[in-house]
Amino acid sequence: MKMSVAPPGEPQRVKKVEERESVVIRFAGDSGDGMQLTGMQFSTESALAGNDIGTLPDFPAEIRAPAGTLAGVSAFQVNFASQEVFTPGDDVDVLVAMNPAALRANLGDLKSGGILIVNTEAFSEQNLQRAGYANSPLDDGSLDRYQVFPVDVTKLTVNALQDLGLSNREALRCKNFFALGMISWLYHRPIESTEHWIRVKFKKSADLVEANLRALHAGYNFGETTELFAVSYQVKPAPIAPGFYRNITGNNAAALGFVAASRKAGLPLFLGSYPITPASDILHELSSLKHFDVTTFQAEDEIAAAGATLGAAFGGALGITTTSGPGMNLKMETIGLGVMVELPMVIVNIQRAGPSTGMPTKTEQADLLQAMYGRHGESPVPVIAAMTPSDCFYAAFEAARLAILYMTPVILLTDGYLANGTEPWLVPRFADLPDFPVAFRTDPQGFFPYLRDERTLARPWVRPGTPGLEHRIGGLSKEHITGNVSYSPANHEQMIRIRARKVAGIAREIAPTPVGGAPQGDVLVIGWGGTYGAIAAAVKDLVARGKAVGHVHLRYLNPLPADLPDILSRFRKILVPELNLGQLVRVLRAEYLVDAVGMNKIQGRPFKVSELVTRVQRLIEA
Amino acid sequence: MSDSTAVKLSKKDFASDQEVRWCPGCGDYAVLNQVQRVLPELGVPRENFVFISGIGCSSRFPYYMNTYGFHSIHGRAPAIATGLKTARPELSVWVVTGDGDALSIGGNHLIHALRRNVDLKILLFNNRIYGLTKGQYSPTSESGKVTKSTPVGSPDYPFDPIAIALGAEASFAARSVDVDAKQLHDVLRRAYEHKGAAFVEILQNCNVFNDGAWAPLTEKATKADAQIVLEHGKPLVFGKDRDRGIRLSPRLEPEVVELGNGVSESDLVVYDERNPALAYLLSRLEPPQFPTPVGVFLAVSKPTYEQRVAEQIAAAREQLGEGDVDKLLRQGDTWAVR
Numbered sequence: 001m002k003m004s005v006a007p008p009g010e011p012q013r014v015k016k017v018e019e020r021e022s023v024v025i026r027f028a029g030d031s032g033d034g035m036q037l038t039g040m041q042f043s044t045e046s047a048l049a050g051n052d053i054g055t056l057p058d059f060p061a062e063i064r065a066p067a068g069t070l071a072g073v074s075a076f077q078v079n080f081a082s083q084e085v086f087t088p089g090d091d092v093d094v095l096v097a098m099n100p101a102a103l104r105a106n107l108g109d110l111k112s113g114g115i116l117i118v119n120t121e122a123f124s125e126q127n128l129q130r131a132g133y134a135n136s137p138l139d140d141g142s143l144d145r146y147q148v149f150p151v152d153v154t155k156l157t158v159n160a161l162q163d164l165g166l167s168n169r170e171a172l173r174c175k176n177f178f179a180l181g182m183i184s185w186l187y188h189r190p191i192e193s194t195e196h197w198i199r200v201k202f203k204k205s206a207d208l209v210e211a212n213l214r215a216l217h218a219g220y221n222f223g224e225t226t227e228l229f230a231v232s233y234q235v236k237p238a239p240i241a242p243g244f245y246r247n248i249t250g251n252n253a254a255a256l257g258f259v260a261a262s263r264k265a266g267l268p269l270f271l272g273s274y275p276i277t278p279a280s281d282i283l284h285e286l287s288s289l290k291h292f293d294v295t296t297f298q299a300e301d302e303i304a305a306a307g308a309t310l311g312a313a314f315g316g317a318l319g320i321t322t323t324s325g326p327g328m329n330l331k332m333e334t335i336g337l338g339v340m341v342e343l344p345m346v347i348v349n350i351q352r353a354g355p356s357t358g359m360p361t362k363t364e365q366a367d368l369l370q371a372m373y374g375r376h377g378e379s380p381v382p383v384i385a386a387m388t389p390s391d392c393f394y395a396a397f398e399a400a401r402l403a404i405l406y407m408t409p410v411i412l413l414t415d416g417y418l419a420n421g422t423e424p425w426l427v428p429r430f431a432d433l434p435d436f437p438v439a440f441r442t443d444p445q446g447f448f449p450y451l452r453d454e455r456t457l458a459r460p461w462v463r464p465g466t467p468g469l470e471h472r473i474g475g476l477s478k479e480h481i482t483g484n485v486s487y488s489p490a491n492h493e494q495m496i497r498i499r500a501r502k503v504a505g506i507a508r509e510i511a512p513t514p515v516g517g518a519p520q521g522d523v524l525v526i527g528w529g530g531t532y533g534a535i536a537a538a539v540k541d542l543v544a545r546g547k548a549v550g551h552v553h554l555r556y557l558n559p560l561p562a563d564l565p566d567i568l569s570r571f572r573k574i575l576v577p578e579l580n581l582g583q584l585v586r587v588l589r590a591e592y593l594v595d596a597v598g599m600n601k602i603q604g605r606p607f608k609v610s611e612l613v614t615r616v617q618r619l620i621e622a
Numbered sequence: 623m624s625d626s627t628a629v630k631l632s633k634k635d636f637a638s639d640q641e642v643r644w645c646p647g648c649g650d651y652a653v654l655n656q657v658q659r660v661l662p663e664l665g666v667p668r669e670n671f672v673f674i675s676g677i678g679c680s681s682r683f684p685y686y687m688n689t690y691g692f693h694s695i696h697g698r699a700p701a702i703a704t705g706l707k708t709a710r711p712e713l714s715v716w717v718v719t720g721d722g723d724a725l726s727i728g729g730n731h732l733i734h735a736l737r738r739n740v741d742l743k744i745l746l747f748n749n750r751i752y753g754l755t756k757g758q759y760s761p762t763s764e765s766g767k768v769t770k771s772t773p774v775g776s777p778d779y780p781f782d783p784i785a786i787a788l789g790a791e792a793s794f795a796a797r798s799v800d801v802d803a804k805q806l807h808d809v810l811r812r813a814y815e816h817k818g819a820a821f822v823e824i825l826q827n828c829n830v831f832n833d834g835a836w837a838p839l840t841e842k843a844t845k846a847d848a849q850i851v852l853e854h855g856k857p858l859v860f861g862k863d864r865d866r867g868i869r870l871s872p873r874l875e876p877e878v879v880e881l882g883n884g885v886s887e888s889d890l891v892v893y894d895e896r897n898p899a900l901a902y903l904l905s906r907l908e909p910p911q912f913p914t915p916v917g918v919f920l921a922v923s924k925p926t927y928e929q930r931v932a933e934q935i936a937a938a939r940e941q942l943g944e945g946d947v948d949k950l951l952r953q954g955d956t957w958a959v960r
Binding site: 044047048050193240241242243244245246247248252256259260263268270272289290291292293294295297299300301303304307308309310311312313314315316317319333334337341427428429430463464465466467468469470471472473474475476484485 | 638640667668669670672674677684685687688689690691692693694695698701702703704705706707708709710712713730731733734931934935937938939941942943944945947948950951952953954955956957958959960
């Protein structure tokens with residue numbers, strides 16, 4: 001497939017060029033070394049080179065942990081390939097370590113025989129000590145199983161910039177672009193997008209533009225001229241469907257999904273949020289989209305964020321509140337009120353490793369049962385989950401649509417891995433997304449606050465300010481139809497059953513469940529949320545080896561799809577991999593009385609494809 | 623909000639069809655009555671009023687008003703009202719809350735709604751007790767108070783709602799008494815007319831769990847000596863015979879003085895409701911040494927939160943044009959595959 005953007009100006013290579021199908025690179029350094037930026041720029045270069053990509057940023061919760069320590073190591077992993085990419089990759093082919101701590105924290109993931117590029121200048125006695133090395137690993141033979149490329153990145157960068165009159169500190173800050181230039185050469189990446197980025201980013205200082213461009217070019221040219229690298233590698237473009245693409249993170253995609261939904265609904269968007277990692281980027285993104293009739297309210301706390309959102313929904317806005325684990329606990333009472341008063345709102349939980357503060361920047365899937373059952377009283381809420389970074393767009397859109405159509409709070413679960421990870425996204429056309437215009441009730445004739453739509457069981461949505469429809473809602477039990485306060489035992493049960501039926505009825509909205517891999521056979525792997533990529537890659541691999549393994553990935557966790565029992569019955573065994581101690585597996589066992597078994601990992605990191613493949617194989621053989 | 627063709631409304635237009643269920647003799651009746659009297663005078667269509675409450679006796683208020691209403695969760699009414707008012711600035715949004723609801727569980731939301739100057743009318747019914755849970759002490763209960771949860775007396779110190787509102791940068795703060803119909807009426811009107819967060823503390827009796835909560839202030843015999851009415855531009859005079867006043871010493875300490883014997887009204891503090899420092903000083907006057915001030919402590923004008931939010935949205939639209947979703951989706955790192 002021909003790419004519109006081919007690597008331009010690719011110089012004639014004099015050294016040997018080898019071809020690779022896929023490569024996983026991890027850039028690792030100190031928090032202040034700019035590794036996230038380096039990784040993101042490399043990802044963009046790779047996307048522009050026509051590869052499919054997947055990325056995994058991995059940064060510490062501390063903003064600037066002491067320099068040179070293990071706590072301060074920040075890393076960014078990117079997987080690029082000439083075929084479809086499902087994950088950021090298991091093991092690493094290339095590790096760029098900017099200091100000893102980065103080496104020590106990441107070496108375990110480097111493949112035997114893998115490429116290790118180290119910034120030798122940073123291997124000072126002090127830095128080695130800070131990283132816990134008694135002797136320099138560069139000298140003691142402990143790195144013999146890797147191809148080690150010692151490069152004095154610091155000195156080479158400073159030399160390249162020496163006549164610019166920058167301070168030493170300013171010059172040192174450019175060394176990540178030297179590293180990026182070097183790796184860009186090694187993998188034949190086009191660097192024009194990075195050059196453009198530098199020009200825009202530093203447009204206020206011509207000196208910094210010049211310095212960073214020089215560092216980038218110096219790194220690129222170093223690759224070409226140094227005798228250190230005998231070989232460079234080419235990864236051909238992947239066969240990607242034609243269309244318009246953009247690189248997008250999950251948080252960004254979710255923000256855009258809500259904007260698109262508000263437009264389709266014809267409502268202003270109100271986001272109530274309190275800053276929390278890893279959810280804040282949705283607040284940041286939406287706060288810059290005011291011209292889309294978006295109001296962002298940075299509340300005094302998580303409770304107020306949810307409360308204001310519900311208040312805005314009462315007023316007729318599309319109400320969204322975003323948070324992560326600890327904030328979710330605080331919002332629960334408001335969600336319960338939303339269930340009782342039956343107003344639409346979307347609560348987004350970007351799950352992170354808990355309990356409590358846990359590991360705020362690391363991923364986990366341990367809030368599913370909380371989303372489903374975490375409120376007092378019988379309080380059913382639809383729960384949906386996003387599967388990939390770009391899927392956050394569609395999941396957000398769907399969450400908003402269901403909330404409005406069924407007049408209910410809806411919980412959207414994503415996670416830190418999806419929120420910060422990126423992938424190429426085939427951008428949809430707005431016109432191709434479903435319309436769901438909102439019709440507020442305005443007719444006083446025959447109006448009752450809890451007189452429901454016969455099909456959806458949704459109650460009418462009335463904007464305050466509508467003459468003749470004045471009414472009161474609230475947390476006390478309400479009488480069927482009239483909505484008056486009621487303590488009648490029979491009425492209480494009736495209303496609870498109606499609300500449960502309303503949420504269960506959402507199953508009618510769910511399209512037939514796609515089954516990946518084998519349609520029937522030995523093992524069905526069922527996942528939800530951010531594990532999609534790893535499971536899809538593992539199942540693809542197993543099927544290619546002739547195994548009868550299928551894959552279902554659930555977008556809807558509550559209610560579950562109506563066709564799920566039928567799919568479950570077509571497989572001998574059911575495996576449920578989750579980044580928790582077994583939550584969906586409990587639901588499936590309880591709902592369907594099936595002997596599903598769990599596969600669980602709670603390390604703040606996603607599954608590796610190889611782990612999944614091994615586990616499924618064991619299950620087949622068992 | 624209002625227009626000349628609006629239907630003339632009366633008090634009964636604001637009474638809902640629900641039976642009022644406060645205890646007989648509760649101070650809440652008097653407040654409900656007064657609010658239902660004031661609203662028809664404001665020239666606002668009934669459908670544009672919204673009453674939002676939290677939890678507690680006073681928070682049942684919206685059920686008895688034939689307006690839009692939302693009885694929410696404990697302490698959170700200011701947050702919910704902030705969301706509503708921000709989304710719908712044209713509505714007249716009132717918050718009804720109590721001393722426990724607003725100052726204990728919901729203290730954070732109260733101070734931030736005031737700080738932001740959201741145009742809410744916040745009526746805090748202060749009876750210095752938890753009534754709905756049957757008689758525990760509240761954050762405004764006197765220290766040492768014996769209640770169900772403090773059988774040997776409360777070890778807490780109370781705080782003063784007006785002082786808190788002023789500390790939270792409220793642009794309007796006033797105090798009134800449930801049974802003082804005329805004064806309450808005036809304060810409610812002033813609160814409505816103020817553009818911005820209006821905080822009104824209403825001293826209210828709980829005849830079941832804290833009877834006589836404000837007795838000296840409400841008894842005919844003692845009232846005139848126990849309270850001082852703040853009037854903008856007028857000297858601070860009080861007493862049955864209007865023969866006493868508040869003077870500031872050279873060290874800025876307030877003192878009660880008898881008029882006559884060389885002390886005249888010109889020696890007294892002339893009240894200025896635009897002066898937050900003076901308002902705070904007055905909020906610290908407590909019985910028995912001083913009369914309790916009622917009336918408008920502070921009324922200053924500044925742009926409201928929802929106004930500023932709306933202006934930012936309007937400015938963004940003017941600068942960037944009406945948002946185009948397709949354009950938005952196609953921003954960032956993009957490329958085309960043919």
